[in-house]
Amino acid sequence: MQGSEFRTVDVVTTDGVMATEIFYGPAGAPGVLFYMDARGVRDELRGMCRRLAEGGYTVLLPDLYYRQGRQLGFPSETSRGDAQEFETIVNLIKSTRISEVMSDTAALFDWIKRDPDTGIERYGVVGYCMGGPFAFGAASRFPDQVAAAASFYGVGCMADDPASPHHGVAKIRGELYFGYAEKDHLAPVSEIEPLGRLLDKAQVRHRIELYAGADHGFAFPRRKTYDTGADAKHWEALFDLFGRTLGSSRVA
Secondary structure: OOOOOEEEEEEEEOOEEEEEEEEOOOOOOOEEEEEOOOOOOOHHHHHHHHHHHHOOOEEEEEOOOOOOOOOOOOOOOOOOOOHHHHHHHHHHHHHOOHHHHHHHHHHHHHHHHHOOOOOOOOEEEEEEOOHHHHHHHHHHHOOOOEEEEEEEOOOOOOOOOOOOHHHHHHHOOOEEEEEEEOOOOOOOHHHHHHHHHHHHHOOOOEEEEEEOOOOOOOOOOOOOOOOHHHHHHHHHHHHHHHHHHOOOOOOO
């Protein structure tokens, strides 16, 4: 199976059934696990997954909100004056714990091993917003599978929490990339220096970049904070990371 269409499968986890959309690259393509942002699975993210698939990867987009309902996606911007929608999203964020997402990831990896159409053994992972720390965490939780992890404006990568992913850096074998937006108040640039020191001490291969003038959400085409230049830079960095660590049969 290959092309612009995606296939939706139901992955059984310890807590239920997680719908996961698969965007197929060429036969034998490396895998990319795409961790959604706070607004969930929606067409905007599907477009990004298609771009990765067209670049030579088979992309998996799991619905991490499945515990609260099936595929609870929201537009990229809250409807004007819709405080209830905003409150719903905040509650969904709070209910999506990194320990549960790592359990979901393990279930997804197990499912893939049994699927004759997928056949992936090593992965790159990428996460945006709340998905950033999930990608970071997956690098330490699954060091044998995850060859590269990227976080873009990841919220909570160095949180004051025992579950924060930065506590697991000693287990990481893959390469990491972090993209911070200069004007971001949710993923502050003040994290850059301590994060760099931590990764250097653990001898983790990494790159941390500051996206000058950009704000949170700069890579989402339908977000008011979308930044054409920062978005192009983000894609270049992502394909460079995955190309070096995973390889690809296509050029992005």
